Amino acid sequence: MKSVEQHVSDILAVVSRPDPIELDLLRAHGAVLAEPVTAELSLPPFDNSAMDGYAVCAADVATATPQTPVTLPVIADIPAGDVFASAIPVGCCARIMTGAALPKGADAVVPVEWTDAGVAEVAVHRAVEAGHAVRQAGSDVKEGTEVLPAGVRIGPAEVAVLAAVGRRSVSVYPRPRVVVLGTGEELVEPGRPLSPGQIWESNSFMLTAAAIEAGCEGYRYGFVGDDPDQVFEAIQDALVRADIVITSGGVSMGAHDAVKEVLSRLGTVQFDKVAVQPGMPQGYGTVGESSIPIIALPGNPVSSYVSFYLFVLPALRKMSGLPQEQLPSVRARLLAPITSSPRGRRSYLRAVLDYDIESEEVAYTALPVAQQGSHQLSALAKTNALVVVPEQVTELPEGSVVEAIQLPHR
Ligand SMILES: Nc1nc2c(c(=O)[nH]1)N[C@H]1C(S)=C(S)[C@@H](COP(=O)(O)OP(=O)(O)OC[C@H]3O[C@@H](n4cnc5c(N)ncnc54)[C@H](O)[C@@H]3O)O[C@H]1N2
Numbered sequence: 001m002k003s004v005e006q007h008v009s010d011i012l013a014v015v016s017r018p019d020p021i022e023l024d025l026l027r028a029h030g031a032v033l034a035e036p037v038t039a040e041l042s043l044p045p046f047d048n049s050a051m052d053g054y055a056v057c058a059a060d061v062a063t064a065t066p067q068t069p070v071t072l073p074v075i076a077d078i079p080a081g082d083v084f085a086s087a088i089p090v091g092c093c094a095r096i097m098t099g100a101a102l103p104k105g106a107d108a109v110v111p112v113e114w115t116d117a118g119v120a121e122v123a124v125h126r127a128v129e130a131g132h133a134v135r136q137a138g139s140d141v142k143e144g145t146e147v148l149p150a151g152v153r154i155g156p157a158e159v160a161v162l163a164a165v166g167r168r169s170v171s172v173y174p175r176p177r178v179v180v181l182g183t184g185e186e187l188v189e190p191g192r193p194l195s196p197g198q199i200w201e202s203n204s205f206m207l208t209a210a211a212i213e214a215g216c217e218g219y220r221y222g223f224v225g226d227d228p229d230q231v232f233e234a235i236q237d238a239l240v241r242a243d244i245v246i247t248s249g250g251v252s253m254g255a256h257d258a259v260k261e262v263l264s265r266l267g268t269v270q271f272d273k274v275a276v277q278p279g280m281p282q283g284y285g286t287v288g289e290s291s292i293p294i295i296a297l298p299g300n301p302v303s304s305y306v307s308f309y310l311f312v313l314p315a316l317r318k319m320s321g322l323p324q325e326q327l328p329s330v331r332a333r334l335l336a337p338i339t340s341s342p343r344g345r346r347s348y349l350r351a352v353l354d355y356d357i358e359s360e361e362v363a364y365t366a367l368p369v370a371q372q373g374s375h376q377l378s379a380l381a382k383t384n385a386l387v388v389v390p391e392q393v394t395e396l397p398e399g400s401v402v403e404a405i406q407l408p409h410r
């Protein structure tokens, strides 16, 4: 059987990072930056006031106390956006608002709360040091410095930084379009009535949602039955708007598993048994004239789910322009024994991971849920981690320390 690592690297070999495109700032939100961004100007570009108050020369108010206030004439009013062109003469001050440029001659701002808030002249009750409530030019960013490296995902903070350094558009990797197709004659659209032998379709919803959460454009194609012609047509159709196609079902040994047969006709798709539980039968390759990557996941819902995080996510990261990175994992103490794990296959058990505030050594506990069957979907929603049981291990007592992979957004 093929190792998990081998299957990941085989998949990574058939997907590539797209060429960057220039996108307007909000369109770029959620995509990965393809260029390092530097500040053309310092931020703030000029010394400015951090408070509403009075721009003064600190030396002029050095003796001010509540008992002995210093009174200064107010010679100007400087709202944010205005610039006071001349200098403040010694012994004078200007009323100034937060964000307004500090006038020449002033070296500090007295907050309005430390004054009588006068308009023509003002009584200052407290001394200030030079620099008080002044935001120095460049105290956020110095001109020419890198504010964002290439390879970061653009979230709200990055959008803010880009706008603040004056960028209206940026070079990003376009978000991969992921088209998801389920297969199975027994499947029925949720919301429609079930006949005997049928179940409601869930994999294409789950995989589309997971692709969207991974920052991609996810499209649910829906599902088709096991008729090879239908499967053929659906995959051809899906290819039109896909950078990658994800299918579920039809990859095992079933007599009606159409996906295997059709995909072999359409491209270079290879089917493997991967040494993993759940998710053993897997397919990957490329299809169509443009050699669009395709990943064929097993139909069992839990297998599809786990396979997404093990095999699809690394592909989507690469296609998004992100560096390869494992999902974060921690060492955790098992709160229940693991009674059986197949020898020769690495198990990923769905578990509840908790922070263990009492423990001095291992900071987490992991409780694998009781329902670990590949069809037992409902338990997934209770879990937030995958406990890894290595290939050669078949059981583990309670209290064992294991690796627990933290699932995203859980
Ligand atoms: N003789 C063997 N049988 C099976 C083997 C094997 O090695 N030898 N492997 C088992 C394992 S492991 C898995 S995993 C499954 C994978 O099977 P397929 O990928 O061919 O999937 P299907 O047979 O189409 O479906 C399996 C199961 O999942 C349900 N399903 C499928 N698609 C969906 C969907 N979109 N939404 C909800 N549920 C879905 C389907 O009804 C089946 O119950 O094969 C084992 N068998």
Ligand code: MOO
Pocket: 276, 277, 278, 279, 280, 281, 298, 300, 303, 374
């Ligand atoms: O490997 Mo299957 O994925 O056991 O359920």
